[in-house]
Amino acid sequence: MAAAPFDIPALGDPARHPVPAIKADAMAASRPYVAAEAHQQPLGFPGELTEGWEKRAIDHMGGLLSKYRSLQVFMDICVKCGACTDKCHYFLGTADPKNMPVARADLFRSVYRRYFTPVGKLAPGLVGARDMSKEVLDEWYSYFHQCSQCRRCSVFCPYGIDTAEISMAARDIMDSIGQGQKYCNEIIGKVHKIGNNLGLPAPALIDTLEGLEEDILDETGVPVRLPIDEAGAEVLLVTPSADFFAEPHVLGLMGYAKVFHAAGVSWTLSTKASEAGNFGMFIGNYEQMRKISMRIREAAQELGVKRIIFGECGHAWRVAYSFLNTLAGPWDFLDPRYPVPQHILEFTSDLIARKGIKLDKSGNDGMVLTVHDSCNVARGARMGDRPGGQFTIPRDVIKAAVPKFVDMHPDTICDKTYCCGGGGGLLTDELIELRVKGASPRMEALKDVVDKEGVTHMAAMCAICKAQFTKILPYYDFDREMVVSVHQLVSNAIVLGDND
Amino acid sequence: MTIFFAILFCVSTLVLVAGLAMKIAQYARTPAPLKIPTTPAPLTKGGVALRLGREAVLFESLYRANRLLWLFAIVFHLGLAVVLIRHGRYFQAEIGFLTQLVQPLAQPAGLAMVAGLGLLLVRRFVSERVRYVTRPSDILMLVLLLGIGVTGMAMKCVVHTDIVAVKAFFTGLMGFELRPLPNDPLLGLHLLLVCLLMIVFPFSKLLHAPGLFFSPTRNQTDTPREVRHLAPWAARLEEK
Ligand code: SF4
Ligand code: SF4
Numbered sequence: 001m002a003a004a005p006f007d008i009p010a011l012g013d014p015a016r017h018p019v020p021a022i023k024a025d026a027m028a029a030s031r032p033y034v035a036a037e038a039h040q041q042p043l044g045f046p047g048e049l050t051e052g053w054e055k056r057a058i059d060h061m062g063g064l065l066s067k068y069r070s071l072q073v074f075m076d077i078c079v080k081c082g083a084c085t086d087k088c089h090y091f092l093g094t095a096d097p098k099n100m101p102v103a104r105a106d107l108f109r110s111v112y113r114r115y116f117t118p119v120g121k122l123a124p125g126l127v128g129a130r131d132m133s134k135e136v137l138d139e140w141y142s143y144f145h146q147c148s149q150c151r152r153c154s155v156f157c158p159y160g161i162d163t164a165e166i167s168m169a170a171r172d173i174m175d176s177i178g179q180g181q182k183y184c185n186e187i188i189g190k191v192h193k194i195g196n197n198l199g200l201p202a203p204a205l206i207d208t209l210e211g212l213e214e215d216i217l218d219e220t221g222v223p224v225r226l227p228i229d230e231a232g233a234e235v236l237l238v239t240p241s242a243d244f245f246a247e248p249h250v251l252g253l254m255g256y257a258k259v260f261h262a263a264g265v266s267w268t269l270s271t272k273a274s275e276a277g278n279f280g281m282f283i284g285n286y287e288q289m290r291k292i293s294m295r296i297r298e299a300a301q302e303l304g305v306k307r308i309i310f311g312e313c314g315h316a317w318r319v320a321y322s323f324l325n326t327l328a329g330p331w332d333f334l335d336p337r338y339p340v341p342q343h344i345l346e347f348t349s350d351l352i353a354r355k356g357i358k359l360d361k362s363g364n365d366g367m368v369l370t371v372h373d374s375c376n377v378a379r380g381a382r383m384g385d386r387p388g389g390q391f392t393i394p395r396d397v398i399k400a401a402v403p404k405f406v407d408m409h410p411d412t413i414c415d416k417t418y419c420c421g422g423g424g425g426l427l428t429d430e431l432i433e434l435r436v437k438g439a440s441p442r443m444e445a446l447k448d449v450v451d452k453e454g455v456t457h458m459a460a461m462c463a464i465c466k467a468q469f470t471k472i473l474p475y476y477d478f479d480r481e482m483v484v485s486v487h488q489l490v491s492n493a494i495v496l497g498d499n500d
Numbered sequence: 501m502t503i504f505f506a507i508l509f510c511v512s513t514l515v516l517v518a519g520l521a522m523k524i525a526q527y528a529r530t531p532a533p534l535k536i537p538t539t540p541a542p543l544t545k546g547g548v549a550l551r552l553g554r555e556a557v558l559f560e561s562l563y564r565a566n567r568l569l570w571l572f573a574i575v576f577h578l579g580l581a582v583v584l585i586r587h588g589r590y591f592q593a594e595i596g597f598l599t600q601l602v603q604p605l606a607q608p609a610g611l612a613m614v615a616g617l618g619l620l621l622v623r624r625f626v627s628e629r630v631r632y633v634t635r636p637s638d639i640l641m642l643v644l645l646l647g648i649g650v651t652g653m654a655m656k657c658v659v660h661t662d663i664v665a666v667k668a669f670f671t672g673l674m675g676f677e678l679r680p681l682p683n684d685p686l687l688g689l690h691l692l693l694v695c696l697l698m699i700v701f702p703f704s705k706l707l708h709a710p711g712l713f714f715s716p717t718r719n720q721t722d723t724p725r726e727v728r729h730l731a732p733w734a735a736r737l738e739e740k
Contacts (some may be wrong), residue, residue: 077711082630083565087598128635158567160717322724387540
């Protein structure tokens with residue numbers, strides 16, 4: 001790997017990983033590109049910061065405080081105990097104290113105090129209250145874009161204070177005054193205009209799917225279909241658009257197709273809902289999130305499907321599992337025997353358990369697998385019918401498909417999992433330093449099992465995780481092909497042929 | 501002194517009760533438009549009650565986060581709880597069962613409270629990361645509580661106060677009858693600090709006590725697929 005213009009954190013033992021001494025403002029200069037007018041206006045946000053933005057920001061803050069109990073309560077009840085200070089992967093990787101969850105939240109809280117609490121109005125110095133100023137906004141822009149909204153801090157806070165909620169609110173306020181982030185807003189614009197985050201038009205999608213059908217036929221001799229816009233199919237599959245495009249994502253998509261084929265369940269993709277991701281969540285905007293979700297409802301109604309299944313993507317699954325019913329329900333026109341929506345891993349694991357499909361582990365010979373629990377799956381959503389299903393179901397599927405599976409250090413998996421470093425709308429090149437450093441706790445735990453257990457591959461169930469890892473693994477001297485889709489493993493192992 | 505404290509007590513009780521009621525009403529009124537429980541989350545209301553109970557009594561998440569801090573916090577809060585129950589004797593004509601039960605624990609509990617607070621205060625300065633997020637109000641709050649604890653302990657162990665008279669004062673106050681408070685500077689300081697605490701409570705981070713129960717990440721059931729969870733303001737978007 002080419003030398004990077006910044007230091008790459010040294011990896012130690014995940015069991016005793018050291019907490020860095022704080023380095024004030026180490027990452028103050030890290031900020032994503034600001035959205036231009038062309039990215040702002042299609043979303044209904046002002047094109048740029050104009051006169052009087054301070055007041056508009058405070059007004060918007062007041063609105064959010066009255067709409068979101070989470071925000072109001074989290075602003076008031078932090079006791080500054082510091083239990084969260086060593087829990088954020090960005091703090092661990094960068095040592096910048098403003099990446100400690102409580103300090104990040106305090107950037108917001110200091111303004112809240114000044115305008116919405118008696119003590120902050122009377123004696124600002126006592127509680128660290130600050131006027132909304134350009135300096136504060138600059139800090140917000142830097143540090144609320146150094147939070148991947150992974151919610152790890154919320155697990156450990158004695159009151160469940162979720163800094164992700166605060167980052168979302170801050171980003172919503174910044175959008176509302178004309179200081180949006182280019183990466184997210186440009187992508188949301190593409191979803192509205194073309195239908196998916198990557199901006200793949202329908203003909204390109206159809207072309208890609210035909211190509212994949214040929215690949216599978218060449219490789220297996222079995223005509224597995226990847227249908228799109230097929231009215232009357234039983235299942236609508238909504239998957240991240242990265243699945244149409246890049247490796248290892250696309251290998252996962254072929255896996256889904258093979259599972260449907262082997263199970264004999266008719267399914268279809270949709271050009272209208274050709275994206276599972278919902279960046280409306282990253283920018284904390286309910287209306288955008290709702291608008292993006294409505295496409296899925298419309299597609300399901302137009303195609304007349306009975307069930308909706310989501311492909312492998314972390315935040316997409318969080319929005320789908322936790323919010324879709326709220327945002328775009330009720331889903332009473334679908335078959336009530338199935339939860340709405342389902343995750344492809346729920347579908348596959350159920351088939352494996354019922355012997356509806358057969359897996360032959362020799363398809364993945366020589367591989368030793370570990371799994372990365374994507375944060376939005378682990379801490380934001382569930383799978384199956386009991387708490388913690390999101391941890392067991394992916395592991396069950398992987399174990400059924402590979403010869404050997406090992407977990408990483410217990411402090412770094414399941415609900416304590418570390419973010420890949422690229423979530424929350426930070427998967428953009430100008431933030432590469434942050435992404436590399438933020439990935440260090442995950443890399444440390446990975447290196448540990450590579451060294452001790454001979455792990456060869458790490459499975460991920462999120463498009464952002466997969467994209468982030470393929471990019472940053474080489475910085476830590478790993479092969480970028482180490483990261484695989486869970487359904488890529490299924491794809492390698494599944495026994496095709498007659499399904500009767 | 502008697503009249504001064506009688507008035508101060510009435511005012512600070514009023515501030516505490518009204519302030520807390522307003523804050524709680526605000527929390528209860530503010531909608532939670534989306535389901536955001538931290539997983540693995542309970543699926544039933546009973547499960548939620550259990551989860552909140554464990555957080556409130558055992559500080560479960562804090563235990564996972566930081567054992568030493570958990571210990572300091574438990575020592576302080578447990579001590580405080582016992583001391584508070586024990587103070588019931590100043591307000592009850594007939595001393596209640598619970599108050600009697602903790603009687604023998606009063607002194608160790610007071611000590612635990614003061615020790616816990618002391619440790620929390622030292623930690624604020626010793627730990628670099630905690631120091632970074634500390635504001636003057638965080639220290640003042642600890643000092644205030646410490647002042648209450650130390651003056652209370654001093655009255656118990658060093659310079660005894662006429663507690664029979666204190667009890668008469670408070671039980672009298674509750675019946676809107678003025679009975680004399682002993683003229684004791686230590687007692688005066690103790691009561692002054694307590695009143696101050698009651699007044700700042702609804703405006704400070706002490707709101708974490710009621711706030712915990714309103715925290716959506718902890719008090720929601722994990723049932724978004726089964727039940728539609730629509731806030732009133734979000735429902736209005738649908739009408740458009
Ligand atoms: S949500 Fe994740 S990234 Fe954001 S402050 Fe918390 S731990 Fe850090
Ligand atoms: S753990 Fe919670 S209460 Fe403690 S400092 Fe962090 S956010 Fe505040």
